[in-house]
Amino acid sequence: xxxxxxxxxxxxxxxxxxxxxxxxxxxxxxxxxxxxxxxxxxxxxxxxxxxxxxxxxxxxxxxxxxxxxxxxxxxxxxxxxxxxxxxxxxxxxxxx
Amino acid sequence: xxxxxxxxxxxxxxxxxxxxxxxxxxxxxxxxxxxxxxxxxxxxxxxxxxxxxxxxxxxxxxxxxxxxxxxxxxxxxxxxxxxxxxxxxxxxxxxxxxxxxxxxxxxxxxxxxxxxxxxxxxxxxxxxxxxxxxxxxxxxxxxxxxxxxxxxxxxxxxxxxxxxxxxxxxxxxxxxxxxxxxxxxxxxxxxxxxxxxxxxxxxxxxxxxxxxxxxxxxxxxxxxxxxxxxxxxxxxxxxxxxxxxxxxxxxxxxxxxxxxxxxxxxxxxxxxxxxxxxxxxxxxxxxxxxxxxxxxxxxxxxxxxxxxxxxxxxxxxxxxxxxxxxxxxxxxxxxxxxxxxxxxxxxxxxxxxxxxxxxxxxxxxxxxxxxxxxxxxxxxxxxxxxxxxxxxxxxxxxxxxxxxxxxxxxxxxxxxxxxxxxxxxxxxxxxxxxxxxxxxxxxxxxxxxxxxxxxxxxxxxxxxxxxxxxxxxxxxxxxxxxxxxxxxxxxxxxxxxxxxxxxxxxxxxxxxxxxxxxxxxxxxxxxxxxxxxxxxxxxxxxxxxxxxxxxxxxxxxxxxxxxxxxxxxxxxxxxxxxxxxxxxxxxxxxxxxxxxxxxx
Ligand SMILES: [Zn+2]
Numbered sequence: 001x002x003x004x005x006x007x008x009x010x011x012x013x014x015x016x017x018x019x020x021x022x023x024x025x026x027x028x029x030x031x032x033x034x035x036x037x038x039x040x041x042x043x044x045x046x047x048x049x050x051x052x053x054x055x056x057x058x059x060x061x062x063x064x065x066x067x068x069x070x071x072x073x074x075x076x077x078x079x080x081x082x083x084x085x086x087x088x089x090x091x092x093x094x095x096x
Numbered sequence: 097x098x099x100x101x102x103x104x105x106x107x108x109x110x111x112x113x114x115x116x117x118x119x120x121x122x123x124x125x126x127x128x129x130x131x132x133x134x135x136x137x138x139x140x141x142x143x144x145x146x147x148x149x150x151x152x153x154x155x156x157x158x159x160x161x162x163x164x165x166x167x168x169x170x171x172x173x174x175x176x177x178x179x180x181x182x183x184x185x186x187x188x189x190x191x192x193x194x195x196x197x198x199x200x201x202x203x204x205x206x207x208x209x210x211x212x213x214x215x216x217x218x219x220x221x222x223x224x225x226x227x228x229x230x231x232x233x234x235x236x237x238x239x240x241x242x243x244x245x246x247x248x249x250x251x252x253x254x255x256x257x258x259x260x261x262x263x264x265x266x267x268x269x270x271x272x273x274x275x276x277x278x279x280x281x282x283x284x285x286x287x288x289x290x291x292x293x294x295x296x297x298x299x300x301x302x303x304x305x306x307x308x309x310x311x312x313x314x315x316x317x318x319x320x321x322x323x324x325x326x327x328x329x330x331x332x333x334x335x336x337x338x339x340x341x342x343x344x345x346x347x348x349x350x351x352x353x354x355x356x357x358x359x360x361x362x363x364x365x366x367x368x369x370x371x372x373x374x375x376x377x378x379x380x381x382x383x384x385x386x387x388x389x390x391x392x393x394x395x396x397x398x399x400x401x402x403x404x405x406x407x408x409x410x411x412x413x414x415x416x417x418x419x420x421x422x423x424x425x426x427x428x429x430x431x432x433x434x435x436x437x438x439x440x441x442x443x444x445x446x447x448x449x450x451x452x453x454x455x456x457x458x459x460x461x462x463x464x465x466x467x468x469x470x471x472x473x474x475x476x477x478x479x480x481x482x483x484x485x486x487x488x489x490x491x492x493x494x495x496x497x498x499x500x501x502x503x504x505x506x507x508x509x510x511x512x513x514x515x516x517x518x519x520x521x522x523x524x525x526x527x528x529x530x531x532x533x534x535x536x537x538x539x540x541x542x543x544x545x546x547x548x549x550x551x552x553x554x555x556x557x558x559x560x561x562x563x564x565x566x567x568x569x570x571x572x573x574x575x576x577x578x579x580x581x582x583x584x585x586x587x588x589x590x591x592x593x594x595x596x597x598x599x600x601x602x603x604x605x606x607x608x609x610x611x612x613x614x615x616x617x618x619x620x621x622x623x624x625x626x627x628x629x630x631x632x633x634x635x636x637x638x639x640x641x642x643x644x645x646x647x648x649x650x651x652x653x654x655x656x657x658x659x660x661x662x663x664x665x666x667x668x669x670x671x672x673x674x675x676x677x678x679x680x681x682x683x684x685x686x687x688x689x690x691x692x693x694x695x696x
Binding site: 006007008009010043044045049052053054055056057059060061064066068069070071072073074075076077078079080081082083084087090091092093094095 | 325326327328329330331332334336341351442445446447448451454493531532533534537569570571572575576577578579580581582583584585587628630631635636637638639655656658659661662663686687688689690691693
């Protein structure tokens with residue numbers, strides 16, 4: 001297995017203390033092991049989409065949430081998703 | 097086989113499809129066909145399998161293959177040279193009743209050697225609502241004429257009693273007849289060109305080239321899949337109809353040389369006509385797959401062999417008869433397509449080799465708005481607002497999406513000129529332009545969508561009515577990628593005659609406005625209809641966008657000053673010049689604020 005390989009456009013996988021881990025592509029900070037759900041280890045900011053700036057988002061439904069996942073080490077945006085309240089995170093994983 | 101001959105035959109097959117498309121456009125009289133390019137032509141093998149996928153709406157490539165196979169099963173030995181069959185039943189193969197397939201066998205020396213198939217969205221199909229999209233329908237029985245396969249041309253002769261029966265069930269039969277004639281002409285051109293190709297190279301050689309082409313596509317896609325990482329990626333799409341939300345959920349798994357699209361967990365079928373049937377869902381996922389994974393591979397049966405779909409029966413993506421499906425193409429099918437675009441984008445972005453081929457979701461929310469009524473010439477007109485095909489490009493890893501830049505599932509989609517529409521309908525455009533803040537923010541911005549407003553003009557009856565099947569203005573649907581944000585959602589407003597405007601109403605519209613999205617509404621007297629369509633998804637972190645690009649967007653009225661500051665972290669002077677120090681400071685504090693948050 002290559003030392004560092006792509007996990008997504010914003011994440012990589014690499015060797016950690018106990019097995020391979022998912023890390024921020026920008027700053028190499030470790031998030032979690034490759035078998036875990038990385039979004040649970042990132043910083044989540046969840047707010048109504050209509051409160052995000054811009055004329056067009058204001059017409060979104062009250063209950064429509066914008067979830068943004070950030071690296072807790074460098075603040076890089078790692079992913080975003082649209083969700084209704086209570087939706088599980090979209091899970092993307094590589095088979096390693 | 098000799099590579100030169102193979103290459104010549106391959107290119108001839110491409111050109112046959114191109115010429116057939118031109119024929120279709122030139123003979124049809126419908127704006128949806130010749131302006132919007134809501135059409136498709138492809139060639140199929142003797143057994144109905146896809147041989148050469150054409151352009152137009154790519155959802156149809158696999159569905160029309162199933163239509164050929166259904167006709168083969170039904171008619172068998174009775175299929176004769178010069179026959180043409182009509183099929184538009186969604187529970188057999190079609191997407192919805194108004195997208196009619198005409199499939200025609202191609203014979204050589206008396207032997208069936210291939211099929212050509214095409215579709216147009218016919219002028220009308222006799223559903224409850226004019227134009228084919230029928231939001232008021234409650235089942236397939238109220239969605240107009242529907243056939244699982246019927247012969248309309250017998251050995252070169254029109255089966256007039258059958259055609260008359262169909263025309264007796266639709267509005268504007270003369271226009272529907274023109275649509276049928278355009279498809280017959282298209283199939284005639286495809287057949288004649290195929291026969292001359294076979295006459296030149298011989299049936300064995302052409303057959304061998306076709307088999308080789310399919311083998312080649314399979315091998316090329318297999319090699320590509322083996323280069324991409326194994327894994328699974330998820331996406332979901334919300335469809336809102338009158339406050340009821342249906343969800344399309346997708347887990348796409350790639351393992352070795354196989355790609356599996358699993359829609360388990362999607363909502364049960366809806367009582368509204370946004371559902372789609374099995375063949376429609378399959379077409380919906382192939383529509384982005386062909387251009388995104390097979391941009392340099394011929395679209396045929398070889399590609400299809402490596403793909404699997406799981407769509408639970410009775411769900412919004414595999415509904416059971418008699419569920420209504422007339423809005424499917426802008427409903428569940430488009431959501432399947434968006435979901436597949438999102439997961440394929442994420443898979444490509446996970447590969448160092450293919451990251452530059454990844455794209456955020458493009459124009460994800462069609463709005464089917466059909467105007468109908470008496471026109472300024474005294475005749476009856478039915479026609480779609482072709483701006484639904486204008487689209488918006490998704491951003492990629494190296495570029496912004498193209499503003500009003502089309503859509504992934506139809507490489508040739510476009511909108512009509514304002515003047516063309518005003519010439520055939522008693523309406524006037526107040527404006528039609530790119531929409532600020534509609535492109536999804538990101539390091540690379542999604543292409544903008546647009547906005548328009550129309551009013552009645554010189555209408556003999558004081559105006560028109562319109563059928564609107566907007567599948568929701570509550571949810572953004574063009575997802576961002578790699579931390580980019582989605583494009584802004586659609587909006588539809590009816591500015592009512594005589595209604596006083598309230599504070600905050602759009603001053604460009606005559607009077608107060610209310611949201612509309614589903615059903616039949618008037619455009620009479622002083623009414624106006626305002627439509628805003630979504631932009632494409634953004635790619636990457638908006639805080640990484642070059643501030644100069646943000647400044648340019650603000651000057652061009654594509655991004656508001658609010659969004660420049662609050663989303664992109666760019667501070668501009670009153671003259672619109674980037675304040676570099678203030679921008680660095682703002683971006684720094686926004687990043688610090690992100691880091692201050694707790695892990696999820
Ligand atoms: Zn980081």
